[in-house]
Amino acid sequence: NAGVTQTPKFQVLKTGQSMTLQCAQDMNHNSMYWYRQDPGMGLRLIYYSASEGTTDKGEVPNGYNVSRLNKREFSLRLESAAPSQTSVYFCASSVGTRGSGELFFGEGSRLTVL
Amino acid sequence: SQQGEEDPQALSIQEGENATMNCSYKTSINNLQWYRQNSGRGLVHLILIRSNEREKHSGRLRVTLDTSKKSSSLLITASRAADTASYFCATGGGNKLTFGTGTQLKVEL
Numbered sequence: 057n058a059g060v061t062q063t064p065k066f067q068v069l070k071t072g073q074s075m076t077l078q079c080a081q082d083m084n085h086n087s088m089y090w091y092r093q094d095p096g097m098g099l100r101l102i103y104y105s106a107s108e109g110t111t112d113k114g115e116v117p118n119g120y121n122v123s124r125l126n127k128r129e130f131s132l133r134l135e136s137a138a139p140s141q142t143s144v145y146f147c148a149s150s151v152g153t154r155g156s157g158e159l160f161f162g163e164g165s166r167l168t169v170l
Numbered sequence: 171s172q173q174g175e176e177d178p179q180a181l182s183i184q185e186g187e188n189a190t191m192n193c194s195y196k197t198s199i200n201n202l203q204w205y206r207q208n209s210g211r212g213l214v215h216l217i218l219i220r221s222n223e224r225e226k227h228s229g230r231l232r233v234t235l236d237t238s239k240k241s242s243s244l245l246i247t248a249s250r251a252a253d254t255a256s257y258f259c260a261t262g263g264g265n266k267l268t269f270g271t272g273t274q275l276k277v278e279l
Contacts, residue, residue, distance in 0.1 A: 060212075087265055098258065099213075099269040106265050114266060146212055154264055158203065161212035 058082055062147050062162035069137045069169045077132040077165050079147030087150045088130035089114075089159065090122060092143040099146065105130055106153045137169045174202070174259040174270035182276045189246040191273040193259030194239075202235055202242050203260045207272070213258065216244075249277045 060081045069075055081088065087106050091099040091114075101114030105124040119141060121133045130149075134141060144166050148159040174195045183189050193202070201220045205213040219226045219235045219242065226233045232245040246253055256272040 089265070089267075091269075096271060098271040101266060101268065104265045112265070115268070148213075158215045158218060159205075159213070159260075159267065161214070163212045164210075 060147055060149055060160050060162035062145075062165050064165060065163065066166050067168070069134075069167065071138060071169060073137050074133065074135050075137065075167075076134075077145055077147070077167075078129070079131065079162060080129045081147075081149040081160070082128065083149060083151075083160065084127070085149035085151050085160070086127070086153045088124065089148040089150075090120075090130070090132045091146045091148065092116065093146060093164075094143050102132065102145075134167075137167075139169045141167065142169045143167060174261050174268065176257065176259055176270045176273040178273060179271070180274045180276070182278065183249055185249060185251055185277055185279050187249055187277075189249050189253070189275055189277070191244050191257055191275070193242045193244070193270060195242075195259070195261045196240065199237070199261045201261075202233075203267070204231075204233060204242075204244050205258045205260060205269070207256045207258065209255070216257075246275075249275075251277050251279055253277050 063078045089104040090102040103122040105111045108127045144164045147162045150157045174193045177192045203218045204216040207213045230247045235242045258269045258272045260269045262268045
């Protein structure tokens, strides 16, 4: 099993460009998450989806949109990228719908916005 | 905002020594989790301790939880070079799990 797969692994954008980060899990998990990791800031939750068809804001949702395409896939979209969105993005999933359980992480997507 | 804060920020030890890192948090919790992150990789879950537990073991890992002090510690015994990584505590309610800024552990040969 692949676990949680993120694409792309690396991306460079210019300010104002748009892009979508893709995430897929093959563990039949209900909940999926998007975090960003910045030096000295730890991981911060952007959006999460507790089940197929639902999405909710996390701590830092501004500038992002998400889509829970089906139970397996959860995408993160930057409509108009800004240099402040330069970060490493992690997708994660967990079994339950109510959280507080173990998270399984992807390997990360490293985004640079010039 | 970080719910958990790890201490120290960085720790360097010799192989074979024990490594202890601490986590303090602000509000009541249902459980507390510890994760490891190797350089350039995703986070990997190590252990979960529930609020009604005081100590938990997993292999060379020992986690304690003191809810009265709102703190937890992670002890890695007989450390190895492969333990070099960043370690994060995570707490939160429901789906909003929040992570601290981590302890960078370096184990030298």
